[in-house]
Each structure stands twice: as C-alpha cells, then as structure tokens.
Amino acid sequence: MDNILLEVKNLHAGIDGKEILKGINFTMRPGEVHAIMGPNGSGKSTFSSVLAGNPAFAVTEGEVDFHGKDLLELSPEDRSHEGLFLSFQYPVEIPGVSMVNFMRAAVNEKRKYFNEPPLSASDFLKLMRQKRAVVELDNKLASRSVNEGFSGGEKKRNEIFQMAVLEPRLSILDETDSGLDIDALRIVAGGVNKLKTSDNATIVITHYQRLLDYIKPDFVHVLYKGRIVRTGGPELALELEEKGYDWIKQEVDNQ
Amino acid sequence: MGSLAQYILLYNDNRRDIDAHSAPVLNAMRPAALDALAGKELPEKGTESYEKTSVDRMFAPDYGVNINRVNIPVDVAASFKCDVPNMSTLMAFVVNDTFVPSSSLHLKLPAGVIVDSLSRAAKDYPELVAAYYGKTAPMEDTAVALNTLLVQDGVFVYIPRGVKLEKPLQLVNIFNSPADMLAVRRMLIVIEDDAEAQLLVCDHTQDSAHRYLSSQVIELTVGRNARFDLYDIEESTAKTSRYSRLFARQESGSNLLVNGMTLVGGCTRNGYDIDIMGEGCETLLAGMAIGSGEQHTDNCSNVNHRAPHCHSRQLFKYVLDDRSTGAFEGSILVTPAARFTEAYQSNRNLLASSDARMHTKPQLEIYNDDVKCSHGATTGQLDAQALFYMRTRGVSEKEARMMLMQAFMVDVIDAVRMPGLCDRLRHLVEKRFYGQQTLCADCGVTAVTQATDNSE
Numbered sequence: 001m002d003n004i005l006l007e008v009k010n011l012h013a014g015i016d017g018k019e020i021l022k023g024i025n026f027t028m029r030p031g032e033v034h035a036i037m038g039p040n041g042s043g044k045s046t047f048s049s050v051l052a053g054n055p056a057f058a059v060t061e062g063e064v065d066f067h068g069k070d071l072l073e074l075s076p077e078d079r080s081h082e083g084l085f086l087s088f089q090y091p092v093e094i095p096g097v098s099m100v101n102f103m104r105a106a107v108n109e110k111r112k113y114f115n116e117p118p119l120s121a122s123d124f125l126k127l128m129r130q131k132r133a134v135v136e137l138d139n140k141l142a143s144r145s146v147n148e149g150f151s152g153g154e155k156k157r158n159e160i161f162q163m164a165v166l167e168p169r170l171s172i173l174d175e176t177d178s179g180l181d182i183d184a185l186r187i188v189a190g191g192v193n194k195l196k197t198s199d200n201a202t203i204v205i206t207h208y209q210r211l212l213d214y215i216k217p218d219f220v221h222v223l224y225k226g227r228i229v230r231t232g233g234p235e236l237a238l239e240l241e242e243k244g245y246d247w248i249k250q251e252v253d254n255q
Numbered sequence: 256m257g258s259l260a261q262y263i264l265l266y267n268d269n270r271r272d273i274d275a276h277s278a279p280v281l282n283a284m285r286p287a288a289l290d291a292l293a294g295k296e297l298p299e300k301g302t303e304s305y306e307k308t309s310v311d312r313m314f315a316p317d318y319g320v321n322i323n324r325v326n327i328p329v330d331v332a333a334s335f336k337c338d339v340p341n342m343s344t345l346m347a348f349v350v351n352d353t354f355v356p357s358s359s360l361h362l363k364l365p366a367g368v369i370v371d372s373l374s375r376a377a378k379d380y381p382e383l384v385a386a387y388y389g390k391t392a393p394m395e396d397t398a399v400a401l402n403t404l405l406v407q408d409g410v411f412v413y414i415p416r417g418v419k420l421e422k423p424l425q426l427v428n429i430f431n432s433p434a435d436m437l438a439v440r441r442m443l444i445v446i447e448d449d450a451e452a453q454l455l456v457c458d459h460t461q462d463s464a465h466r467y468l469s470s471q472v473i474e475l476t477v478g479r480n481a482r483f484d485l486y487d488i489e490e491s492t493a494k495t496s497r498y499s500r501l502f503a504r505q506e507s508g509s510n511l512l513v514n515g516m517t518l519v520g521g522c523t524r525n526g527y528d529i530d531i532m533g534e535g536c537e538t539l540l541a542g543m544a545i546g547s548g549e550q551h552t553d554n555c556s557n558v559n560h561r562a563p564h565c566h567s568r569q570l571f572k573y574v575l576d577d578r579s580t581g582a583f584e585g586s587i588l589v590t591p592a593a594r595f596t597e598a599y600q601s602n603r604n605l606l607a608s609s610d611a612r613m614h615t616k617p618q619l620e621i622y623n624d625d626v627k628c629s630h631g632a633t634t635g636q637l638d639a640q641a642l643f644y645m646r647t648r649g650v651s652e653k654e655a656r657m658m659l660m661q662a663f664m665v666d667v668i669d670a671v672r673m674p675g676l677c678d679r680l681r682h683l684v685e686k687r688f689y690g691q692q693t694l695c696a697d698c699g700v701t702a703v704t705q706a707t708d709n710s711e
Binding site for chain 1: 638639640641643644645646647648649650651652654658659661662663664665666
C-alpha cells in the first residue's frame with residue numbers, strides 16, 4: 001500500500017435520491033496522469049464533484065483514502081488544504097469578490113491550516129505575479145471580480161492559475177477542454193504540464209482525445225453507468241476516438 | 256388606546272417648559288401639530304405603507320423625554336474614535352437631542368454657511384428658519400405632527416446660494432442617558448441654488464443598557480442646480496429604535512443622493528419622501544440593511560416625479576441573518592406633468608438563514624405615456640455553487656459566506672461619492688458581517704467631555 005495517493009473503494013453516490021456512481025474502484029500514485037472518459041451522463045462530473053466534496057451529492061457507500069486521510073470525512077476546504085484541487089467545467093462567476101481578495105483568502109487559509117503566518121502583502125503579490133505567468137493570465141483579470149465577464153478561455157486559464165497558486169497534490173481537471181479554442185487549449189495544457197512533478201498527480205476528465213494529445217495520460221479509464229468499465233493505456237483513448245463509445249456500451253449492456 | 260396619548264398628555268402637562276427650552280419659531284408650530292393629532296393614532300402594523308412595522312408599538316414604552324434639557328455628560332470622543340474615521344470633516348454632534356458643535360466649528364465654516372443648533376438658529380435667524388421649518392414635512396403625517404409637537408432642538412444646515420463646501424459635514428448622533436429615553440430629533444437642511452454640500456450622519460448608542468427611541472424628521476430643500484449628498488449610517492444597538500422621516504424637495508437641475516445604511520439597530524423604520532419639483536433633476540436613493548439577531552429594518556420610499564425630464568434611481572439591498580426581518584415598500588409616482596421621466600427602482604435581498612424574513616412591495620404609479628420606468632425585487636439565498644467553488648479553493652464556509660454577503664453590498668457602497676467614505680464603508684460592512692461590532696462602549700476611551708447645552 002506504499003506510495004498510494006488516492007484510493008477509491010466501491011464508491012456509491014447520488015443526488016436527490018438518484019444513484020449515479022454505482023461502485024467505483026480507482027487507485028492513483030504520485031506522478032501519474034489518469035484520464036477518465038465516457039459518454040454523457042456516465043457520472044464523470046459527479047465523480048469529480050464527490051471527490052471535491054460538493055454537498056449537493058450524497059455518498060451512500062464506499063470509502064476514499066487520500067494519502068492516509070479519510071477524504072469523505074473532510075470538508076471541501078480541508079480537502080483543498082490537504083492537496084485536492086478541482087478545475088471546474090463551468091467556473092463560477094462571483095460578482096463583487098475580487099480575484100485578489102479571493103486568492104489571498106485561499107492562500108492564507110491554507111497557511112493557517114498548517115499553522116503558518118499569513119503571507120505579507122509583497123510576498124503575496126510576488127506569488128501572484130509568478131503564477132500568472134504559468135498560464136499567461138492578464139494582470140487585468142486579476143483585479144476583476146472572480147470569473148465575472150471572463151471569456152471561456154480566460155475562465156479555464158484562471159482555473160489553472162489557481163491550481164498553480166495552491167500547488168495541489170491531486171488535480172482533477174473536469175472537461176477543461178470544453179469551450180476552448182486550440183490556442184487556449186495549448187496554453188492551458190502547457191500550464192498543467194509545467195506544474196507536473198513526480199510528487200503530484202492529475203485526473204483529466206474529458207470527452208475527447210484532443211486534450212490528451214497535450215496532457216499525456218498514463219492510464220485511461222472508461223466510466224459508464226456509474227462504473228469504471230474499462231481501463232487501459234493511452235491507446236484506449238485513441239481507440240475510443242476512432243470507434244466511439246457504442247462498442248463499450250454494447251459490451252457492458254450485454255453482460 | 257394607542258401610544259400617542261401618553262405624548263399628548265406629556266405635552267399638555269409640560270407646555271410651558273417645552274416652550275421655555277426651545278425657540279419661538281418652533282413653538283409657533285406646536286398648536287397646529289396638536290390640532291393635527293386630534294383623533295389620530297400612530298400607524299399600526301398591517302396598515303397602508305406600514306405592513307410590517309408598528310410605529311405605535313415603537314412609541315409604546317414609557318420613554319423619558321428630556322424636556323428640561325438636563326445636561327447629560329457624554330463621551331463624544333469615544334464615538335469619534337470608534338467609528339468615525341479621520342475623514343477630515345466639519346463635525347458636530349447631537350447628544351440625545353441636543354446639538355453640540357465640535358470645537359471652533361463655526362470658524363471653519365465658509366462665510367454665510369450655518370451649521371448650528373436649530374433652536375439657536377431659530378433665535379439668531381428667525382426669518383430664515385421660519386421660511387423653511389415645517390414647510391416640506393406635512394403635518395397630516397402623525398409622526399411629523401408628534402415630532403413638531405415635542406421637538407425643542409435639532410440641527411440647522413444652511414448653504415447659501417453658490418457656495419460649494421469643500422469638506423463634507425459630519426453629524427454624529429449619540430444616545431447616552433441614565434434612563435430609557437425618547438429623543439425628538441429634527442434637521443432642517445437648506446441647500447440654496449447652485450450650492451453644493453455633502454453630509455454624513457451616523458447614529459450611535461453609547462450604552463447598551465438602556466432603551467432608546469429616536470423620532471427624527473429631516474426637512475431638506477435642494478435649490479436650483481444645487482448638489483447635495485446625504486449619507487445616513489445607523490450603528491446603534493438592539494435596544495435602540497429609530498423612526499426617521501426624510502422629506503426632500505428638489506428644484507430644477509438639482510442633483511440629490513441619499514444613501515441610508517442600517518448596520519446595527521433594533522427596530523428601524525426609515526421613510527423617504529422625495530418630491531422632484533423642477534425639470535432636469537437627478538436623484539439617487541440608495542440603502543442597505545444588514546440584519547442579525549431579532550433586528551427589524553423597514554424602508555419606505557416615495558419618489559414623486561412632478562416635473563419633466565428628470566431621472567431617479569432607487570437601489571435598496573438587504574442581507575438578513577438569524578431571525579432578523581426586513582421590509583421594503585417603495586414607490587415611484589409619475590404625475591401627468593412629469594413627461595420624459597426616467598425612474599428605476601431595484602430591491603434585492605439575501606436571506607442568510609432559514610428564519611430570516613423579507614417583505615417587499617415595489618410600486619409604480621404612472622400618469623403619462625412618455626416615461627421609462629422599471630422596478631424589480633428579488634429575494635434569495637447565497638449562491639450554493641459560488642459557496643462550493645470558494646470552498647474547493649480552501650476558503651472556509653464561514654469566510655466564503657462573509658465574502659459573498661459583502662460582495663452583495665458592493666453596488667450600494669460604490670454609489671457613495673464622498674472621498675474616503677467608500678473604503679470606510681467597506682471596512683464597516685466587513686466588520687459588521689464578521690460580528691465585530693465596534694460599539695462606542697467597547698473602545699476603551701476614557702476621556703469624558705461635558706456636553707454643553709446649546710439651547711440655553
């Protein structure tokens with residue numbers, strides 16, 4: 001069991017009494033990139049929401065170990081402090097809350113969690129400057145309200161910027177490629193790759209092979225009807241790109 | 256029998272003392288006020304325009320009234336230190352119901368400008384005060400009549416024609432007395448043609464032991480092409496009630512901004528009646544209320560367009576937590592004469608707890624076709640998506656809620672156009688949401704200055 005970052009065992013979860021995840025088993029080690037693919041409605045976004053602790057979803061069965069911690073017992077904010085990061089498919093606009101105040105709160109709450117003093121104003125600004133460069137985020141966006149009036153590409157870049165600031169051990173990128181043109185995709189993927197180390201890991205949730213040209217996965221999982229029905233190497237993504245999901249659906253549905 | 260009777264009795268028993276400690280101009284109005292009150296009662300809850308607030312109940316407790324103008328020592332410096340920033344203002348105080356200028360205030364005022372005790376001004380400038388006193392506030396309103404019946408002092412602000420005040424005026428209303436008390440407060444503000452001024456008023460209660468009620472009437476005249484801002488911040492205690500009525504009259508080309516902010520209070524009712532009498536006026540009426548505990552805040556607005564080519568905008572926002580309640584009844588009236596009116600009203604409310612309640616009633620009354628008017632009211636809860644998003648970034652739920660509630664008030668604060676006040680308000684609102692009420696009593700300043708009685 002040494003060196004396991006995330007271990008999901010028989011995870012069942014749902015919303016409003018409707019079960020969506022029906023027994024997910026999933027293991028990750030530091031340094032790995034896992035892609036989770038699957039047709040619409042298979043539970044991909046639910047899986048990421050449940051891992052991040054969205055209170056709208058209820059876990060009904062199973063356990064999740066995150067580097068020795070019982071993840072499901074932690075609040076969303078403590079999951080963040082412990083190194084979990086979710087890049088949202090639809091980043092939320094928060095009018096009236098400036099990016100700067102938002103990030104300062106995020107950074108300093110994490111420091112508080114680890115009994116560290118708040119960052120000084122100058123150190124904080126330096127950190128912001130440094131991390132903005134990772135995804136070429138315009139300084140002007142940093143002075144605006146969180147995601148308010150940002151273009152689709154800017155919102156996704158902003159997600160990766162926040163990821164760069166928080167330096168998570170496990171990043172979950174939920175459909176980060178949706179709504180991105182090819183240039184934005186390259187910048188976002190480039191940012192993710194720059195942040196990759198042998199100590200952290202990434203889950204890439206995507207519909208399409210396209211993003212995986214930029215962020216190379218070690219493993220590809222297919223999620224269907226709330227279960228991981230197939231796991232393979234990068235070649236599985238290429239196969240799906242070519243043949244679609246129908247053959248997998250048929251295989252599963254005929255079982 | 257309603258609560259009005261005890262005040263009429265008080266007047267009848269003390270006529271001579273009330274008059275003796277006031278000024279002839281004020282005394283002259285009392286008989287008419289008494290007549291106006293005959294057979295009347297103070298508005299009860301559930302009546303027209305008072306659906307959620309009983310004025311009768313606010314006035315029901317047996318409050319003392321300082322008819323004989325007994326000197327009550329009070330620490331004005333404490334309020335100053337706590338909540339009023341070094342904003343470089345021309346400052347005065349009203350201690351309970353008595354005007355107290357800051358030292359050498361009169362020396363700092365430009366020539367012709369008057370900021371003084373109403374009763375003193377009524378003696379020094381009887382014709383000027385008589386020309387405006389009781390002219391915009393209608394005596395048919397029982398609360399106005401009651402205020403007129405009992406008022407002995409107040410504040411007179413006079414900005415003569417063409418004078419533009421560089422520094423804002425600041426008035427600090429302070430409650431502090433050895434017994435429960437009703438303060439009858441009155442302001443008469445005259446901004447003559449082409450004049451400009453800004454006034455910041457804040458209400459404080461220095462001791463949280465006693466119950467207080469302020470009955471306030473503000474009469475405001477804004478002359479042709481004049482510009483006036485009134486910011487009114489209430490930061491008192493749960494035991495302090497406030498019944499405030501503003502009556503404003505705008506002449507052509509004038510620009511008026513009124514922003515009332517209820518940060519802390521017990522039961523608060525603010526009425527705003529703005530009559531737009533001349534062409535080409537601009538009016539912004541804004542307000543916010545932050546409620547917690549059992550606090551009740553009620554704002555009632557009437558913006559009356561009586562002349563063509565005027566613009567008005569109303570923006571009221573409430574954040575209500577715990578078991579606090581709020582009410583907003585706002586109306587826009589556009590008379591047949593007020594063609595080409597643009598008038599907008601918005602009331603948006605956030606309920607931060609499942610026990611908080613908001614009542615909102617926006618109204619439009621339009622009597623001609625060439626207008627652009629709209630009103631909107633929404634009441635909702637904190638955005639669950641935004642909360643979750645913030646929490647995934649490590650911001651605690653409590654902190655995220657605070658940030659969202661503060662963000663909700665941003666546009667009311669941004670409407671402020673007094674230098675320094677925006678930042679100060681952001682700070683005050685932040686502190687308020689974090690529950691760090693900066694009561695004057697907590698600030699530890701011990702220097703006590705003796706309030707002087709200016710009404711003689």
